[in-house]
Amino acid sequence: MNTKLHAVTDTSGRPIQFFITAGQVSDYTGAAALLSSLPNAEWLLADRGYDADWFREALIDMGITPCIPGRKSRSKTIKYDKRRYKRRNRIERMFGRLKDWRRISTRYDRCPKVFLSAIALAATIIFWL
Numbered sequence: 001m002n003t004k005l006h007a008v009t010d011t012s013g014r015p016i017q018f019f020i021t022a023g024q025v026s027d028y029t030g031a032a033a034l035l036s037s038l039p040n041a042e043w044l045l046a047d048r049g050y051d052a053d054w055f056r057e058a059l060i061d062m063g064i065t066p067c068i069p070g071r072k073s074r075s076k077t078i079k080y081d082k083r084r085y086k087r088r089n090r091i092e093r094m095f096g097r098l099k100d101w102r103r104i105s106t107r108y109d110r111c112p113k114v115f116l117s118a119i120a121l122a123a124t125i126i127f128w129l
Contacts (some may be wrong), residue, residue, distance in 0.1 A: 003022060004021045005019075008034055014094070014127045015041075020116050042065060045088045046088075056068070
């Protein structure tokens with residue numbers, strides 16, 4: 001039993017929103033679920049898993065500039081701001097802070113709803129610390 005956690009953070013790396021999917025599901029599912037509830041921002045930093053033309057176009061329509069490197073299998077290379085992309089470590093640090101919670105890192109909960117509620121509780125504390 002595995003899951004993927006899709007998260008939206010602010011510029012400080014504090015968690016704002018979460019969406020959980022099954023482990024074998026594509027990242028596009030999480031991107032589509034979180035797209036409508038994205039906060040107002042100038043840039044969106046994401047990893048290669050979220051590289052899709054429809055996602056980039058939707059972000060541009062919302063007035064958000066995507067900073068997403070292209071997948072290696074793309075025929076055309078995608079230009080992105082590499083200096084700005086290095087700030088994505090804030091997101092990875094947020095996931096590291098979540099994994100400090102033993103209940104989340106070992107996934108004690110079998111039910112996805114209970115697991116997501118444990119993540120929400122940990123994220124609330126992380127947000128204010």
